[in-house]
Amino acid sequence: MKVSLQSLSRHVDLAGVSADRVAEVLPMLGLEVESVTTFGLAPLPQVVVGEIRSFEKHPKADRLSVCQVDVGDGAPRQIVCGAKNFKAGDRVPVALPGTVMPGGFEIKVSKLRDVDSAGMMCSSEELGLGKGEDGLLILTPRAPAVGTPLNALYGPPDTVLEISVTPNRGDCLGIRGVARELSAALGRPLLPLSHSTPPGSQASGGPRQVRLSSDACPYYTLRAFRSVKVGPSPDWLRRDLEAAGLRPINNVVDITNWVMLELGQPLHAFDAAAVKGAVEVRPARDGETLALLDGRKVALDGTVCVIADEARALVLAGVMGGAGSGVSEATTEVLLESAWFRPADVRRAARRLGVSTDSSHRFARDVDPAGVELASRLAADLLVKLAGAEPVGPAVAAGRPPRADVTVDLPAGFVAAKVGAPVSDADVSAALTRLGFTVKSAGSGLSVTVPSFRSDVTRPIDLVEEFVRIHGTDNVPVGRPAAPAPGDEDAPSAAFAREASARLIGAGFTECCHYSMRDAAELARTLGGDLAPALAIENPLTAEQTHLRASLLPGLAGALALNASVHADLRAVFEVGVVFRPQPDGQVREHLAVAFAALADPLTRSWKSREPWDAQRMKRLVLDVAALAGAGQARLSFGAASGGLWQAGHASALLDRARSLDGAAGVLDLRWTRSLGLRGPVVAGEALIPRSALAEARKTPRFEAFSSFPPVTRDVSVVVPEAVAAAEVESRVRQAAAKAAGKEFTLESVTCFDVFSGGKLAAGSRALVFEVRWRHASRTLTGEEAAKALEAVMTALEKGAGWTVQR
Amino acid sequence: MQQQLASIVATAQQESAAVTTRAELEAFKARVVGPNGTLTQVMKGMAALSKEERPVVGKLINEAKKSVEELLAALLAKVEDAEIADALGAPADPSLPSPDVPAGSAHPLSRTRERMLASFRKLGFTVAEGPEVETEWHCFDALNTPADHPARDMQDTLYLPAAFRSADAPRKGSEAVLLRTHTSSVQVRTMLSRKPPFRIVAPGRCFRRDAVDATHSANFHQVEGLWIDRQVTLADLRGVLDFFVKETFGPDAETRLRPSFFPFTEPSFEMDLRSPNLGRLSGRWLEIMGCGLVDPKVLELCGLDPQEWSGLAFGLGLERIAMLVHGIDDIRHFYANDARFLRQFA
Missing domain, CATH: 2.40.50.140 (Nucleic acid-binding proteins)
Structure with a gap:
């Protein structure tokens, strides 16, 4: 909305008020000033x-x-x-x-x-x-x-302010509305509007019949004119339109636009010769078409409202006129429409057409029903004065204004309670009166009548905003908030994310941040072609951002590749964020993902070589992250990983007995990472934690006493077929060792510390060697006890599992 | 005797030069002070001496023994030194660089977020989180944003297909499911699930159907705050936000509340910041967040009685704050992940 100082001065005395001052005052009323420009001829003496x-x-x-x-x-x-x-x-x-x-x-x-x-x-x-x-x-x-x-030859230059008007302030889409705000803020009176056209008669039976047959239009007025001389507008009118960014067309159209700018009430002028018989405001008929002023021909249906004559639709109500009934150079008879259209209907119609016109923009923000008649009279004045028009018959009004002034009861002390500081009724009354509201005492509180141009003010809390706008927000004290209620903590997911990040930063990983929307190829790689469509977005903006991410690893691999390509030495990266996973039941579940990736070999040379980072290091980190999420190692194990991100045989999938966590660790698919431009292997890990798994608050640990006596350790070497997973063997050893300890002493740990094959072992088999550690709570275990327990373990493995134990 | 002792000590000293290992040390020790050692033999001879000779010879023997023990201690130290040198290798040049990977760093958005959350935590605001995929009701309706509000137009919001079912945000009826456009939905979920009073901050990722440029990003982050209590006022709002701004931008930062409009707050404001320490943006009023008192309609929609409860709410863009604090001129840097950018803020 562009308003010039000269046009504002028609409504409020701005003598002695600079453009800068106006540009300072308006924002503090809620009218943001986006630009201030000079309009007209700048001083050019030469x-x-x-x-x-x-x-x-x-x-x-x-x-x-x-x-x-x-x-x-x-x-x-x-x-x-x-x-x-x-x-x-x-x-x-x-x-x-x-x-x-x-x-x-x-x-x-x-x-x-x-x-x-x-x-x-x-x-x-x-x-x-x-x-x-x-x-x-x-x-x-x-x-x-x-x-x-x-x-x-030219008047002094004008200043044009471009104002952004929030959707609740339709009244400020007219110069008089903005002037009203300035009048309230500066304490200067709003100047009266002068016009000479008498108010229209409410009686029907004028030259045109008007029928209202749509809920979208409760109130419609028409005035008729003849002997209209269409031609160019006078300089002052052209200047006003140009200052507001509108192009002058002809005097009739310019007058309707000028009044709209002035009062915020859109008007429409028809060539009366093109309107056959009665005017009807009705829903469009299915299949009806309308050629619009912008040259488009649109197909209509019953959801949009049109202005029609007896033959056809003429205007898309409140949005745009039709090409067949507009005012042209040949026009001599004019019908002037001023009406109120329901905001939601206009917005819907404009959206359907993909247009926003000066008219639809205003109707969609609820124009003042009291301004409908006034705008029509102002325009009639100008048609007579500038186009030689002669009014024909009385004005016609169909329906009634849909809203009137509203009275709001403001309880005593309400404003002060919301502001948080003492505020007197007199202060409230003064501020609201300046806005044109009428304030009366009512019992212990106030009764405030809000004029119909302020459709956004209907409740006591709305009056608080009005008071604060005029009173000044700087006059609201800066409070000192009271102490909060005890016992509140951050959401467990937030605390977890923080701890996981700290763990990874300590391990040398640099945090990254990638977009959540990814392309289809990435999703197919991550989830497979069958599941990927489950994460497609309905209305993506670009082909690169069509799906929700299912893993953070593709982004991280990309970050390693980018940094390698620009020779920024970045070996290890991580990200913490939400990923989406389709579930077997067809739902999609959000997981908090912690993912990390590193080049196995360093990018730069060093005087002292280090072992490459390997899959085992990544497994360790996945377990550490899982532990921070409350999943202890006892719950977790690893099996072979599958899927497009991982290199077969060199990655493992996290298995959670509680079926809550998901994850994997190992080497990323080498062909893939090479295709990104990374030569060496990339090791990585990712833990996926559903929000629900983090919802429970962590329990405060209770102290448990521990033994002060030494443990006994014994080794057991088991020969198993290669296909048997180490975790399965370990689990058997653990069961047997716990059983061997019975209730007398306890199993402390079982650790696989050696794996070998070949030599004397049969082909296709391998030996796994475990250290088993037992301890007694209150004494040192004897050699016999240890031997007996070990024997029990070995027997269980031989007889129970059918494996060979090396004795 | 005296000569004999002197010769034993002298021999021992002479032989000790050849001792380099622990085994040689043990053998040497046995030759001198072992059961059949040269010194032990002399000591055994003491028994044959007369009562008068014993003190004199005893003294000589003690002296010799002390010399030998000192010799052995020195040898032990020498052997241990050799062993340590063997275990540790040659001394290293302490000025050579460490070959290991240095600690990583948090992303500038994480650092900014944690700093902001720390400021709000001082005022009793704790972190709340919610799903990134939301129902239309939680994202719009509950926030008093009516069905025909422009914010719900297709060009602003990213929607998910009708078949999409979110386990974290189940639909009620046939409403649309979308990528949240603000973290205000977390405020809605908190009001529905917790009993007031409470103060929360909801940091999180948000999405708009915006073309990417220097100031727009298809996804971005917000930090939103909500305080629900029996008598929350505009003075509280100024108190909280003024505190935050001074914590983040220093004591010289000024703020002002500029009236504005949001469907979910009444009164509504934009908060502007002015600071002398913002590089080329110094001394100008800069819009940094929207805020206001929670609209009574929103309280009602979220099951709270507006007669009993009131609240304040605010929301700001994490990227915007990070850009202001660090003088970053292009939002795309945050998502490009170039180490030369990431390391600047470590």
């Missing part, structure tokens, strides 16, 4: 009216003319010019040498293709007056005296 006495073609350039121009200072001066739109005797603006043009360009005496030129004849655009006709600004019709400074 630009004067000149007369082109004669001109001839430039000897060396076909497109240039050499002109003799009289600027009233004696002999004519020679000026070279590129424009074509003039004739001898034309008067034009001439910038004399020394002028600094609005664009910052300084005019100097110079030579153009070897011909002297002492000044510049100017176009409208060069003078900062907007895009006019092509070529020079021809002043001949105005017949100004030669030598007159151009500024004498």
